[in-house]
Amino acid sequence: MEFVNPEGLRLDGRRPMEMRQLRAEIGVVSKADGSAVFEMGNTKVIAAVYGPREVQNRSQQSNDEALVRCEYSMANFSTGDRMRKPKGDRRSTEISMVIRQTMEACILTHLMPRSQIDIFVQVLQADGGTRSACINAATLALADAGIPMTDIVTSCSAGFLNGTPLLDLNYVEDSAGGPDVTVGILPKLDKVTLLQMDSKLQMETFETVMQLATEGCKAVASYIREVLLENTKQLESRRGV
C-alpha cells in the first residue's frame, strides 16, 4: 500500500515532516489538582493529576521522596472496533509503567517525601501516537497542579515507510508494520528520557528517524510552553495583577 504518494503527500494530506494539528486545554477536570486535554490530530487524551497527597498504601511510602503512580486506560469507544476491556490488559499496564518512569524522571520527588502523586490518563480517541499524547498531556497536568519539575517532558513518534522518514504516525501508518520510534525528551536540558522502537531499521536510517522524532518533540515543547504561558496570563488577570 502506498503511504507516500509520488507528490510526497501522505494518506491524510500531510508532508512527511509535518506533524498533526496540536490542541491543548488546561484545567478541564475541576476536581483534580491538575488536569489537561491534549489532542494530536484525531488522538485525544485527558490527564488528571491528584497530589501530592497522603500515601494510601503505607508499605509503599518512602521517607526520601514522593511516590509517583500512573494509570493508563482507554475508553470503550476510543478505537474503531469497540474495546471490551478498557484497562488491566498488558498493553495498558506497559504504557502505564512507561509513563510513570518518564514522568518520575522529571518530577523533583525529593521535595515531597512521604507523599504520593497520582497521574491518571484516559484515552478518549485513539488514532496513533497515544503514548506520546499521554506524556504530553501528563506534563501539562503536572504543570497545572503546580508540581515542581526539572523540565517539561514532551514526546513524539516517527516512522519509516516507502523509503521516507515520517513524523507523527497516525493509526493507519502505525499498523502498516513499519518501524515506529517513540522519543521523549527534556527539551531545555536536551536529554532523552524515553526511547522505544518496534520492527527493524538500518542503523543510519534509525539516526535520521530518531532525529526527526526529536525535532517533533521540540515543536511540541514550544507549543506546550505557549499554552502554559497563556494559562499563566489568564491566572494573572484573574488575580488582578
Added chain:
Amino acid sequence: MVGLSLGEQTFIKGGIDQDLRTDGRKRLTYRPIFVETGIIPQASGSARVKLGATDVIASVKAELGKPNPSYPDKGKVSIHVDCSPTAEPSFEGRGGEELSTELSSALERCLLGGKSGAGAGIDLSSLCIVRGKVCWDLYIDGLVVSSDGNVLDALADAIKAALSNTAIPKVQVSANAPSDEHPEVDVSDEEFLQFDTSGVPVIVTLTKVGRHYIVDATTEEESQMSSAVSVSINRQGRICGLTKRGGAGLNPTVILDMVSAAKHVSEQLMNKLDSEIAAAEACDEMES
C-alpha cells in the same frame, strides 16, 4: 474527598432546610447543563454533558448482529458505563467497578424496559433489518470523566443526546438470498437514518437530606443524604423506572411526593435538555 467538618455539615443541612443551597440554588433547581454532540467521530453518535463540575461522555456504536432467537424482530441494545480514574483517584484499577455496575444496571432498567423489550424507551423493532437473521446491535458506552454528584442524571442526559446524534446507516438487503442462509446486507456509506428519541426518558434523582429533598446534589450534599430516589420519566409524563438508594427508610407517602416532584421537575429538564441538544447539533452542523 476530604471529610466535612461538623460546621460544614450543619451549614449544608441548614441551607437545604431554608431552600438556599451552598451554591445559591433552590432545592428543585438544576445546575446549568452544557451539551456538546458529535465529539467522537468514529462512533455512530456521541455527546458530552457537563452538569456543573460533573462531566460525562456517552457514545453509541451500531453494529450488525443476530437478533435474540426469542425476539426475532427486535434489535439489541446494551449499556455499559466506565468510571475513569480521572474523576476520583479511588476509581483506579478495579475500584470504580462497583459504581460502574450500579450505574449501568440503573440505566438499563430505565431505558430498556422489560425482557421482551416492552415499554422500552428505545424502539427495538426499529433496529430489526431481517427478521430472525440480521439486526442492529447498539452499544451505548458511558464514561464518567469528572464527578461532582448526580452522575446518573448526567449519564441519562448524555445518552439521550448521543441517541439524538446517532445516525444509523441505511441497509439494503439483497432480495435473492436463500431463506435459511445469512442474507447479504449492504451497509450504505452515504445515507443515514436519524434515530427517534422522543420516547427516551430522562432521569431525575431526588436526594433526601434532613426533612427535605433536593434535585441535582453535588458530592458534598450527597455525603449528607439519608436516601435517594431516582425516577425515570419520559416526555408523556410516564414513569419508566424507579430506583431507591440509601439505607434510611422512607415513608411511602414521602416517596409518592418525591415522584410527583420529580415529574414536575422533569418537564423543565426535558425542555432545557432538548433545546441544549438542538443548539449543540446546530453548532455541530455549522462546524462541519
